[in-house]
Amino acid sequence: MSNDFWSKLNLRRLKGYFLIVPTFLFELIFFIVPLIIVFVYSFSKVDSFGRITFEFTLQNYFNVLTPEFSRTILRTLGIAALSTLACLIIGYPVAYYIGFKAKSRQNILVMLIIIPFWLSFVARTYSIISIFSTNGILNQILTFLGFVGDKPQWLYTWYSVVFGMVYNYLPMMVLPIYASVEKLNPQYLEAAQSLGASPINAFFKVTLPLTLPGVFAGSILVFIPSVGEFLIPELLGGIEWYMIGNHLWIIFLTMGNYPLGSALSIVLILLVILITLLYIKYFAKEVELSF
């Protein structure tokens, strides 16, 4: 009896492993191993002919820390942080509205938030150009409204990059916040208000703390792709607002300096991990405190 039981259990286990091994190997070979290769390349040497030799050196990391690259790294972090904040400020009321006020139209409103995520990223980013260009829709509206004088330059500024990020990543912020707003029991709010809290007070003492997990998830989901973004600064920012992603593109696809690019991308990965961990640590505390 017990013998039979064990052999059966082992067989079941083996079956599970057997089913999982192809996927595991696939991700191991084509995802994990390449990341290890980047790590190795980042310590390798490149001579003046562009030949790469695998001799240990930290030179690539020193090159990444020169003022030019440091500025790019800081600019990248700044734009990503600003975009996350903008998504939060713009997206929170939307998530709040869908979760609280629009019970009957909830499904359609959520679907309308999700649809852009399915639509071509290149097409969506391209669509901003016609809005922001010198003779674009925005300036046409301004002229129509009676603004005269020099047409403001919208494209190739930091705010057009941030706008592009918000436009593309807003769903990533709205959906998790909406999920936590929807879970919120409206009776808590009623209780707060019947105990004399003003609506604004009730919002800051009840609604906001209880939806912090959504805010936290949304912020991570916006921040991470923003830090690694290539297309938005490429089309809407121009060389002056190039981010790490644009430099990686040039270093790899134009210059072919793999060791330098590897070091820069290791820095990018470390930044993403570090900031996410700091954020989790800080916010996990906040979330705990609020309960």
Next chain:
Amino acid sequence: MKKVSDIVLKIYVSLVYMMLYLPIAILVLFSFNEGITMGGRRIGSTVLWKGFSLEWYERLFRNQEIWTALTNSTIIGVITSIVSAVLGTISAYALIRYEMKGKNLFYIMMLVPIIIPEITEALSLLLFYVLFNIKLGLNTIIIGHATFCVAYVFTVVRARLSDYDRSLEEAALSLGATPFQTFIKVTLPLLAPGVLAGTLLAFTQSFDDLIKASFTTGSGVITLPMLIFSKIKSGVSPEINAVATITLVISGTLAFISYWISKRS
């Protein structure tokens, strides 16, 4: 007082929705803009309306480059989504259904391809291909797309499976069905909506991808997003609006099918 704040909130939310859809609407509108002849060439504006015309679509239709790119993107998308559907589904199923050690490690392994910046994934795969002397082309793009599309299918199917009722399978087995029959007749139909939704998502993610394709392509293989990107770099034109509109229609249709499937089940 309360009414006023509700109205303000409503107007604000409408504005945000408008912000999400207006640029797309304008992009589609100007793909139908009439061009003018200048110096023997047809040019057109993407911001000043001249009149309705299908000339940019006609031009696309005759453009061999677009057809090649569309074919490449479709081939890559179809093979990627089939590979991802198989690998993503069986691993999600195995993880829910069987006792195993190291489950959490596997979850993390399937989460990382989704959250890591795509460009680092793309360049690491390029280094892998270069190091092992693998010839770049369609195959290398498909592998590149599959690494994150597997993770998408895995995540979607796993979410669907978490409330999956195992007693149905046990009932089939106790009524004399073989494990294989049970899988085909009971498990698969239960999984189907999740698998389909995940596969459609995988297809659109592959079909719309620019970065991984650009890093892992070779021998002149060009995909639709790469073609659109290179055209944008050489100047905006209603022709780009027309190609972009076509990609919007394709992925929009797939999004609608996915929504319809999830609503039906």
